[in-house]
Amino acid sequence: MKGAPSYAQMRVAGVSLEYRYLRAAADAPTLVLLHEGLGCVALWRDLPERLVVKTGCSVFAYSRAGYGGSDPIELPRPLSYMSDEAQHVLPFVLAHANVENYSLVGHSDGATIALAYAARSTDPGLNSVIVLAPHVFTEACAIEAISKIRDEYSESYLRDRLSKYHRSNVDCAFYGWCDSWLNPKFLEWSIESELADISIPILQIQGRDDQYGTEEQLRRIESGVSSEVQTVLLEECGHSPHQEQLQLFLEAIADFIDRG
Numbered sequence: 001m002k003g004a005p006s007y008a009q010m011r012v013a014g015v016s017l018e019y020r021y022l023r024a025a026a027d028a029p030t031l032v033l034l035h036e037g038l039g040c041v042a043l044w045r046d047l048p049e050r051l052v053v054k055t056g057c058s059v060f061a062y063s064r065a066g067y068g069g070s071d072p073i074e075l076p077r078p079l080s081y082m083s084d085e086a087q088h089v090l091p092f093v094l095a096h097a098n099v100e101n102y103s104l105v106g107h108s109d110g111a112t113i114a115l116a117y118a119a120r121s122t123d124p125g126l127n128s129v130i131v132l133a134p135h136v137f138t139e140a141c142a143i144e145a146i147s148k149i150r151d152e153y154s155e156s157y158l159r160d161r162l163s164k165y166h167r168s169n170v171d172c173a174f175y176g177w178c179d180s181w182l183n184p185k186f187l188e189w190s191i192e193s194e195l196a197d198i199s200i201p202i203l204q205i206q207g208r209d210d211q212y213g214t215e216e217q218l219r220r221i222e223s224g225v226s227s228e229v230q231t232v233l234l235e236e237c238g239h240s241p242h243q244e245q246l247q248l249f250l251e252a253i254a255d256f257i258d259r260g
Contacts, residue, residue: 007041007069010062012092018069019062021097022048029127029257030102032094033061034110036133036240037177040068042165047242054250055257060099064089066172068165077176079186082109086116091123100125103257107132108212108239109177112191115221119194128201128260130253133239135213136220137190142181142212150178195224202229203256205249207237230256 007018018041031051033044040063048059064085066073078084090113094102102125106114111131118129135142153159153174163170180186202225204218215233222229232252234245241249 007063009069010093010096012089012096015065016071017062017065017093019060019093019097020048022052022059024052024056024058028056028058030058030060030099031055031105031130031253032099032102033059034090034104034106034113035061035063035067036108036110037181038162038173039107039110040064040070040165040173042068050246050250051253054254057103057257060097060102062093062097066176067169068173069167070169072169072172073176075172075176075179076183077180079180079183079189081176081180082112083116083191086113087120090117091121094123102126103128103130103260105130105132105253106134107242108135112136115198116191116194118200119191119197126200128203128256129198130203130205130256131221132205132241132249133207133210133213134204134221135217136192136195136224137217138181138187139213139216141214143187145211146178146181150182153178192220192224195221196226198225199227201227201256201260203232203252204229205232205234205241205252207234207239207241207244209236209238212239 007020009016009018020041041061044061051059063070065071104114111134114129114131166173218231234241234248237244
């Protein structure tokens with residue numbers, strides 16, 4: 001792969017964001033993919049196509065500012081960057097793309113954004129939230145894992161691999177993410193107080209070997225929200241269920257959507 005492919009662009013609050021929208025049937029609901037802290041549209045790879053086939057839903061994904069082919073941002077990011085995205089960006093992205101009947105599918109940082117959005121949103125078009133490897137508070141294991149990655153970033157293959165997808169945004173994407181998490185004040189970060197305002201169904205999927213979070217994340221979500229929560233724990237799986245246990249992940253989402 002010589003570089004990340006180009007996607008359509010939208011302007012939200014003066015910022016250009018790349019996105020793709022795979023449309024299924026005219027009346028099909030949409031799965032809105034919210035990427036992880038080092039992700040972007042291209043790093044979902046062929047998952048959007050697989051989700052369309054498996055669920056019959058349309059799929060929409062975008063790269064947040066500072067990622068992929070979207071506009072860069074100034075660093076450092078504020079420590080509230082995930083809640084800021086949920087409150088000040090995502091609603092306008094959905095409106096611009098005319099997404100009206102949808103579920104949010106968030107991975108890692110994207111899962112936090114999905115939960116924070118669901119806690120604030122009064123949009124009747126939001127049907128449910130699907131979170132992969134979610135985090136609603138900071139755990140020591142996440143700090144340890146991110147510290148290790150930061151030490152290895154410039155001296156390993158990681159920067160070169162990520163640059164294929166983030167291009168000129170690669171350092172912006174990496175340091176914007178890791179420097180926020182490694183800020184000592186981030187040890188106090190949490191969105192648990194917001195969870196009680198979520199009243200729509202939730203599917204949460206986590207690998208038992210997730211190096212960035214323990215099952216306590218799932219327990220806090222289950223006890224914190226006021227809605228039904230379905231939990232799927234995957235064996236032989238780390239932080240990326242949609243890559244490491246793809247078929248089980250697709251089946252879990254399809255069953256959840258069908259029951260909804």
